[in-house]
Amino acid sequence: MWAYESVFYQIYPLGFCGAPFENDGVLEHRIEKVNDWIPQIKKLGANAIYFSPIFESDTHGYNTRDYTKIDTRLGTNEDFAKVCENLHKEGIKVVLDGVFNHVGRGFWAFEDVVKNRESSPYVSWFSRIDFGGNSNYNDGLWYEGWEGNYDLVKLNLKNEDVIQHIFSAIRGWVEEFDIDGLRLDVAYCLDHDFVRRLRKFCDELKPDFFLVGETLHGDYNQLMNDEMLHSVTNYECYKGLYSSFNSMNMFEINHSLLRQFGPENWTLYKGRHLLSFVDNHDVSRIASILTNKAHLPLVYALMFGMPGIPCVYYGSEWGAEGRKEEGDPSLRLSYEEPQWNELSDWIAKLAEAEKTSKALQYGGFSSVVLTNGQCVFLREYEGEKVYVAINASDQPYHAGFDAGCGEAVDLITGDKIALNGGLDLPGYSAYFLCVK
Numbered sequence: 001m002w003a004y005e006s007v008f009y010q011i012y013p014l015g016f017c018g019a020p021f022e023n024d025g026v027l028e029h030r031i032e033k034v035n036d037w038i039p040q041i042k043k044l045g046a047n048a049i050y051f052s053p054i055f056e057s058d059t060h061g062y063n064t065r066d067y068t069k070i071d072t073r074l075g076t077n078e079d080f081a082k083v084c085e086n087l088h089k090e091g092i093k094v095v096l097d098g099v100f101n102h103v104g105r106g107f108w109a110f111e112d113v114v115k116n117r118e119s120s121p122y123v124s125w126f127s128r129i130d131f132g133g134n135s136n137y138n139d140g141l142w143y144e145g146w147e148g149n150y151d152l153v154k155l156n157l158k159n160e161d162v163i164q165h166i167f168s169a170i171r172g173w174v175e176e177f178d179i180d181g182l183r184l185d186v187a188y189c190l191d192h193d194f195v196r197r198l199r200k201f202c203d204e205l206k207p208d209f210f211l212v213g214e215t216l217h218g219d220y221n222q223l224m225n226d227e228m229l230h231s232v233t234n235y236e237c238y239k240g241l242y243s244s245f246n247s248m249n250m251f252e253i254n255h256s257l258l259r260q261f262g263p264e265n266w267t268l269y270k271g272r273h274l275l276s277f278v279d280n281h282d283v284s285r286i287a288s289i290l291t292n293k294a295h296l297p298l299v300y301a302l303m304f305g306m307p308g309i310p311c312v313y314y315g316s317e318w319g320a321e322g323r324k325e326e327g328d329p330s331l332r333l334s335y336e337e338p339q340w341n342e343l344s345d346w347i348a349k350l351a352e353a354e355k356t357s358k359a360l361q362y363g364g365f366s367s368v369v370l371t372n373g374q375c376v377f378l379r380e381y382e383g384e385k386v387y388v389a390i391n392a393s394d395q396p397y398h399a400g401f402d403a404g405c406g407e408a409v410d411l412i413t414g415d416k417i418a419l420n421g422g423l424d425l426p427g428y429s430a431y432f433l434c435v436k
Helices: 030-044 077-089 108-119 160-177 192-205 235-246 250-261 293-305 342-356 358-362
Strands: 008-011 048-051 055-057 064-070 093-098 102-104 149-154 181-184 210-213 275-277 309-313 366-370 374-381 384-391 397-400 407-410 416-418 422-425 429-435
Touching: 008 030, 030 077, 030 342, 064 077, 064 160, 077 093, 077 160, 093 160, 093 210, 102 108, 160 192, 181 192, 192 210, 235 250, 235 293, 250 366, 250 374, 275 293, 293 342, 293 374, 293 384, 293 429, 309 342, 342 358, 358 374, 358 384, 366 397, 374 397, 384 397, 384 422, 422 429
Parallel strands: 008 048, 008 309, 048 093, 064 102, 093 181, 181 210, 275 309
Antiparallel strands: 055 064, 102 149, 366 374, 374 384, 384 429, 397 422, 407 416, 407 429
């Protein structure tokens, strides 16, 4: 599967393009802005892009009105088809957000229910409709909204017409935009039979079509298996990535990684490829969370070095800031043009290392050296060994371990590094040491 050997770049199109929050119905060809960022994406080393919602919606994209039409605020289907063509020409795969758990109040079938009530042929398209109740929109009917949000009307994914409507839309996305995969919004809420049918449908639709689901906690194997999703979002490790640095407690992230990918037989996700990230459109930017800015390159090194598919959120590659408590729009800003700095250079080197090392793509996880401020762990696959070494302290540290040789190549810089009974780690440093 191509995704297991890729580095992802995430764009939230409505924010990225500076579209108004409310759908004003005014056609603007804003999505063409992505074309100007392709050199940045390539330079960073990303070879896959994940677009947050791009289809016609009421406001933020997750309240869909029409699965077949690019949001008017972003442009036309032809505009987006050209963007996808340009990305594919540069060897960049395209994954779209599939928002199938719920739709917006402006979704045509729900509008028919509000208008025609019991006589609407689409009543059964939605999870639960009670014409004797009401919602805060005062429609004279009650319906199930996602997590109590009545702007998000829950679909009935056991209804065959709904399933076929969604499948028809996906087929259209492949035919029109040649997309390579889907990220399933709130995958943990989706009907499991629907997900199984979706996997079968997509497998037959296009070879190596990638399905990744948004999951938070619990057993990811419930959705990530050979009959359902290829991958899920690794929120368990997301928290451990930043808090291990803020609390100077590398035991936290190592505990999660051993539980997920360690050498023991009971390891939960051995051989699986979860989507790794330090931030995204739903959480504070990593540069706003880390209490020590010197840790910013190191948290990316840890994220790229651990098992998983790394994903970088637009803007964060140069250290853009934004806090969740200031509202989602502050996390989804429009930048006039891409920026590039030392952090961007560093991430590009990490991406190149990731794409050229089978051990980093497919290797397991075993802890070699672990202290509060330092960690060394081994990724090994088919004879290739990569020691990922992190020193979060400002002081030098000697990590003692036997690598079986006196020298290794750092995949990040290409430098040869001496191993004298271990590794001398300068303060605030990271290495991907390859031993073959």
